[in-house]
Amino acid sequence: MNELLPFLPLLLRGAAVTLALALLGLALATALGALGAVGRLSGRRLPAAAVRGYTALVRGVPDLVMVLLVYFGGQRLLNDLGALVGLDRIPLPPFWAGVLSIGFIYGAYLTETFRGAYRALPAGQADAARALGLGRGATLRLVLLPQMLRHALPGYANVWMVLVKSTAVVSVIGLGDLVGVANDVGKSQRAPFLFFGFVLLVYLGITWVSGRLFAAAERRAAR
Amino acid sequence: MLKTTLLSLALVTGLGAQAVAQSLNICVEGAYPPFSFTTESGSVAGFDIDIANALCDQLGYDCTLVKTGWDGIIPALLERKCDAIVASMAITPERKQVVDFSMKYYNTPARFVGREGMTMDDLKDAVVGVQRGTVHHDYMRGEHPRVDIKLYGSQDEAFLDLAAGRIDAVMGESIASATGFLDTDSGEGFAFFGPPISIPKYHGIGAGIAVRQGEEDLRNAFSHAIGELRANGTYQKINQKYFDFDIFGG
Amino acid sequence: MKAGLILESWPLFAEGVWITVQLTVLALALGLCLAVPVAFVRLRRVRGLSALADGYVALFRGTPLLVQLYMVYFGLSQFEWLRDSWAWALLREAWWCALITFALNSGAYASEILRGALAATPAGELEAARALGLRPRQVDRLVLLPAALRRSLPQLGNEVVFMLHGSAVASVITLQDILGAGRALNARYYLAYEGLLTAAALYMLVTLVVVGVFRALERRYLRHLALAPVRVRSRLPAMR
Incomplete structure (x- = not known):
């Protein structure tokens, strides 16, 4: 334990980086998922095909490969784009490369979650709402979304659980997240068991707490 | 043309330091003690880091250190994640095909490390760990093609495995x-074995600071500043x- | 794009695919063997064992695979008594460390899928088996388990893809799997992404093959079950 204590502040800062990465990644994934679901459900051929290509790509490539690709390949892309608009350099630090890759990957899964939730709505709900004189926006906001939320919640919780654990791979591109810090320090202190043990406990804590929160949310939504 | 000449003159002499307080990103590794390692506060320290900071002070640059894994350190330079690498990188003909180097800032030989009492004769049956993409990797491939080698992402990992007994020796x-x-x-119970090795074909002519090809001004500025720091x-x-x-080194 | 370099390095990538496939298939097979007893123990609440099984599943499902692998490879090798024990014959090899970690990880997820499928088996099927005079053990072995395995095929197929992708972390402990090959190519020629792109394409290809095989299996073994597959919480929704 003596080896670990001096590094505790550093490890906790790493845990904060992990959480920030996960939450921002989830936000991006939610936006992409909503967009993707709308694309799939729009009934138009081009957007639907684009979304299908997106999900097929994500389903084919491991998260670690995606993170590395975004970090190295993404920088090339940004450089080229930057050159087009006359900017010298748009930096892509590991943290943002991580947020982009995690958001991109889990956006594809949330597309399916949201689409499934929409499909689970009983047919005729929208028509009934329209017949009552509600506009399109009001129908969506007052009738469809609240019900979709209930159907989407278990899938959303699942995606979050996998997403949180996925953040670990971002350490491979040199991010000082919880895993990255433990990896650097644990190895140079020659006490990897202790440091990785600590990391395991923190992740268990995160998944346990979020499991509780989502269970409570599901109970509320099911009322 | 005139402008670049003036600029390089200013850089080299360190005169216009204030006037051209340019910002510069420098790639460092952070897993190669004592040259580069992570401290308790999470910052990087070591010989490379001190040299990088001293060079920046000398040149009047406003420097940011970018910690990058060894594997991706040259790509990071090429993709402009940083503008120079100060990471004990040996100046080799092979690397010169993709990046340019300043003059060397240190030069030390490579050696094998193994259990005490090990000799070069034991090498043929040994598993040797090297860091992936280093001169030591090239040396093993070139001079000891029959020896079983294991590739590591960082030097620290190779030593962890040597201590654990997963490998018999480390070339570094x-x-x-x-x-x-x-x-x-x-490291108790382990020692160097075999002679110090420095073959220019593999090990180059010492560690230098890498910059992107064609960035002559920056390269010359670094070379000149290394001389100044020595003086x-x-x-x-x-x-x-x-x-x-x-x-x-000589 | 340096297509020539990639083509030239095909033996490196072929070797990489072999290691990835080997690790994935063996880990899944071992994982499934582990998952069956664990699922039964958790379903029947066997005293003493249940707590152990619950702890195992919680630990492996609640933490990242990468950290589990670091723990087994770097963490365990720190202890001298372990290095002096028989287990070191396996743990000293990166390949075995990866296989053990992956099998334990996959076993935890598969047991959760299986437990759901076991619990969801219609009582009528079991009553019918008992009525035929089968003893409880025989019911488990001949009726309950095969039915549950069939029902969980879609989720297990999903699990295969996850293990395949998860196995990419093997490259961080010196193994030259698909990603390891890509990174070695990058390191050799100082490339930024060519090796990674090749690795991504190969993972995609292998994924397509796996998905194809599982669709064929489902067509064969779920044909008679004119029912929607049981809703079990798998890692993520299947995307097809």
């Missing part, structure tokens, strides 16, 4: 092996902080 730079492993508790005693001060002999 001698000072990093001594200070980073042999002098520590886990004004800063280099020796940094050297003494980590080593009890001059690592600049």
Whole structure:
């Protein structure tokens, strides 16, 4: 334990980086998922095909490969784009490369979650709402979304659980997240068991707490 | 043309330091003690880091250190994640095909590390660990093609596995092996074996600062500044902080 | 794009695919063997064992695979008594460390899928088996388990893809799997992404093959079950 204590502040800062990465990644994934679901459900051929290509790509490539690709390949892309608009350099630090890759990957899964939730709505709900004189926006906001939320919640919780654990791979591109810090320090202190043990406990804590929160949310939504 | 000449003149002489306080990103590694390692506060420290900072002060640059894994350190330079690499990178003909180097800022030989009592004769049946994409990797491939080698992402990992007994020897730079492993508790029972090795074809002519090809001004500025640090005693001060002999080499 | 370099390095990538496939298939097979007893123990609440099984599943499902692998490879090798024990014959090899970690990880997820499928088996099927005079053990072995395995095929197929992708972390402990090959190519020629792109394409290809095989299996073994597959919480929704 003596080896670990001096590094505790550093490890906790790493845990904060992990959480920030996960939450921002989830936000991006939610936006992409909503967009993707709308694309799939729009009934138009081009957007639907684009979304299908997106999900097929994500389903084919491991998260670690995606993170590395975004970090190295993404920088090339940004450089080229930057050159087009006359900017010298748009930096892509590991943290943002991580947020982009995690958001991109889990956006594809949330597309399916949201689409499934929409499909689970009983047919005729929208028509009934329209017949009552509600506009399109009001129908969506007052009738469809609240019900979709209930159907989407278990899938959303699942995606979050996998997403949180996925953040670990971002350490491979040199991010000082919880895993990255433990990896650097644990190895140079020659006490990897202790440091990785600590990391395991923190992740268990995160998944346990979020499991509780989502269970409570599901109970509320099911009322 | 005139402008670049003036600029380089200003850089080289260090005169217009204030006027051209340019910002510069420098790639460092952080897993190669005592040259580069992570401290308790999470910052990087070591010989490379002190040299990088001293060079930046000398040149009047506003520098940011970017910690990058060894694997991706040249791509990071090429993709402009940073503008220079100060990471004990040996100046080799092969690397010169993709990047340009300043003059060397130190030069030390490579050596094998293994259990005490091990000799070069034991090498043929040994598993040797090297860091992926280093001169030591090239040397093993070129001179000992029959020996089983294992590739690591960082030097620290290779020493962890040597201590654990997963591999029988590590081929690496001698000072990093001594200070980073042999002098520590886990290095007990291990020693150098075989002679110090420095073959220009593999090991190059010492460690230099890498910049993108064609960035002559920056490269020359670094080379000149290394000379200045040697002349004004800063280099020796940094050297003494980590080593009890001059690592600049002949 | 340096297509020539990639083509030239095909033996490196072929070797990489072999290691990835080997690790994935063996880990899944071992994982499934582990998952069956664990699922039964958790379903029947066997005293003493249940707590152990719950702890195992919680640990492996609640933490990242990468950290589990670091723990087994770097963490365990720190202890001298372990290095002096028989287990070291396996743990000293990166390949075995990866296989053990992956099998334990996959076993935890598969047991959760299986437990759901076991619990969801219609009582009528079991009553019918008992009525035929089968003893409880025989019911488990001949009726309950095969039915549950069939029902969980879609989720297990999903699990295969996850293990395949998860196995990419093997490259961080010196193994030259698909990603390891890509990174070795990058390191050799100082490339930024060519090796990674090749690795991504190969993972995609292998994924397509796996998905194809599982669709064929489902067509064969779920044909008679004119029912929607049981809703079990798998890692993520299947995307097809």
